[in-house]
Amino acid sequence: MSESLEREERHLARMLRKKAVIDERIANAPNECGLLLVLGGNGKGKSSSAFGMLARAMGHGMECGVVQFIKGRNATGEELFFRRFPEQVRYHVMGEGFTWETQDRQRDIAAAEAAWAVSRQLLRDESIGLVILDELNIALKHGYLDLEQVLADLQARPPMQHVVVTGRGAKEELVELADTVTEMGMVKHAFQAGIRAQKGIEL
Amino acid sequence: MSESLEREERHLARMLRKKAVIDERIANAPNECGLLLVLGGNGKGKSSSAFGMLARAMGHGMECGVVQFIKGRNATGEELFFRRFPEQVRYHVMGEGFTWETQDRQRDIAAAEAAWAVSRQLLRDESIGLVILDELNIALKHGYLDLEQVLADLQARPPMQHVVVTGRGAKEELVELADTVTEMGMVKHAFQAGIRAQKGIEL
Missing domain, CATH: 1.20.5 (Single alpha-helices involved in coiled-coils or other helix-helix interfaces)
Known part of the structure; x- marks a missing residue:
C-alpha cells in the first residue's frame, strides 16, 4: 500500500x-440551560469574545444586556456598533474609566455599585437571554463590590439566562460557580513591540 | 492615620x-498599522473573540471580510447575524464541516483550497480593513493548505489591514509572524459537565 x-x-x-x-x-x-462564563487572563480576547457571543445571541433573535464596568477614553467600536440595535440590546456604559485614570477610590466604588444595580435588573429579567458583565472582574478584584452579593444575584438569575463575565484576576469563588472558564494567556501582544491599540482590534 | x-x-x-x-x-x-492576530488554544473564546473584533471594526465604519474554514451542522448565530450587513461584511462559509464529520481528506483539501482562494482576494483588497480567517489553523494543522503560500499571502496584504486567524494548534511560523497571539486555556468547560453547546454561546 x-x-x-x-x-x-x-x-x-x-x-x-x-x-x-x-x-x-x-x-x-x-438540551438547553443558562451558562455562566468567565473570561480571564492577561491575553487579548476577553471582551471581544463576550461581544462575539453577543452577536451570536442576536443572530438567534435573543434579547441581550450589556454592562461595561470600565469606560474607555473614547466610545469603543463595540459601543458604537451595538447601540445601533436598541430594540435587541440594552447597552450600559457605567464605569468612570480605568482605576489608574480616575484615581479616586470612592468614586470608583460608587460607579461600580451603580453598575451592579443595573446588572441586577438584567439578571432578574426573564426576557434577557444573555447578559455581558464586561470587566466585572476588575471591580471585584479591587473590592469595589460585595462578592457575596454578586454571587447570590448571579445564582438567582432565570435558569435559561447566559451570563458572560470578563476581566483579569477573576475571584476564585466566581470561577467555582462558573460553567465555562477560559484563561486567555498572552503569548505576545503588539503593545510589547510598541504598537498602539488599534481601532477594530482593541478599541 | x-x-x-x-x-x-x-x-x-x-x-x-x-x-x-x-x-x-x-x-x-x-499610530496605526495593520495587525496580524492569532487566537489559539483549547479554551472557549477563539472564534467569538474574532467576531467581537468584527463588531468593533464595524462600529468604526470599516469594511470587513470573513472566511469560515469549517462549516457547522447548522448556520451559526454569527453567520445569521453578520449576514444582515452585506454592505459592510463579505461573509463566506467555505468548509465542508469538521474533519471528523466529512471523513474525506481529498474533499477537505479541495474545500480548504477554495476557501484560501477567497481569503486571498480579501487579503489583496485595500478597501477591507479587517479579515477574519476562522479556523484556518485547523486547515493548516491537517496539512490541507501550503503553509508557505499562506504566510506569503498574509505578508503581502495591504499595510493597514488587520487579520485575525483562529483555531487550535497554530503553526509555529504563523505565531512567529503574528503581532498578537493569545492562547485560550480551558480552565473548565460546560461540556465537561455534560452540557450541550448552547445557542448564543457556542453556536
Whole structure:
C-alpha cells in the first residue's frame, strides 16, 4: 500500500473514532440551560469574545444586556456598533474609566455599585437571554463590590439566562460557580513591540 | 492615620505610578498599522473573540471580510447575524464541516483550497480593513493548505489591514509572524459537565 493511501486510511480511522465520541457526547448532553462564563487572563480576547457571543445571541433573535464596568477614553467600536440595535440590546456604559485614570477610590466604588444595580435588573429579567458583565472582574478584584452579593444575584438569575463575565484576576469563588472558564494567556501582544491599540482590534 | 485612609493613599500612589507608565507608552506608540492576530488554544473564546473584533471594526465604519474554514451542522448565530450587513461584511462559509464529520481528506483539501482562494482576494483588497480567517489553523494543522503560500499571502496584504486567524494548534511560523497571539486555556468547560453547546454561546 502506498504511503499516501496509508495516511488516508489512518486519517479516516482517527476521524471515525472522533465522530463516534462526539456524537455520543452530543446525544447525551442536556438540551438547553443558562451558562455562566468567565473570561480571564492577561491575553487579548476577553471582551471581544463576550461581544462575539453577543452577536451570536442576536443572530438567534435573543434579547441581550450589556454592562461595561470600565469606560474607555473614547466610545469603543463595540459601543458604537451595538447601540445601533436598541430594540435587541440594552447597552450600559457605567464605569468612570480605568482605576489608574480616575484615581479616586470612592468614586470608583460608587460607579461600580451603580453598575451592579443595573446588572441586577438584567439578571432578574426573564426576557434577557444573555447578559455581558464586561470587566466585572476588575471591580471585584479591587473590592469595589460585595462578592457575596454578586454571587447570590448571579445564582438567582432565570435558569435559561447566559451570563458572560470578563476581566483579569477573576475571584476564585466566581470561577467555582462558573460553567465555562477560559484563561486567555498572552503569548505576545503588539503593545510589547510598541504598537498602539488599534481601532477594530482593541478599541 | 486610620487604616482606611492609609489604604486610600496607597491605592492613589499605585494608580499614579500606573497612569504615568501607561501615558508614556501611549505617547510613544505608533499610530496605526495593520495587525496580524492569532487566537489559539483549547479554551472557549477563539472564534467569538474574532467576531467581537468584527463588531468593533464595524462600529468604526470599516469594511470587513470573513472566511469560515469549517462549516457547522447548522448556520451559526454569527453567520445569521453578520449576514444582515452585506454592505459592510463579505461573509463566506467555505468548509465542508469538521474533519471528523466529512471523513474525506481529498474533499477537505479541495474545500480548504477554495476557501484560501477567497481569503486571498480579501487579503489583496485595500478597501477591507479587517479579515477574519476562522479556523484556518485547523486547515493548516491537517496539512490541507501550503503553509508557505499562506504566510506569503498574509505578508503581502495591504499595510493597514488587520487579520485575525483562529483555531487550535497554530503553526509555529504563523505565531512567529503574528503581532498578537493569545492562547485560550480551558480552565473548565460546560461540556465537561455534560452540557450541550448552547445557542448564543457556542453556536
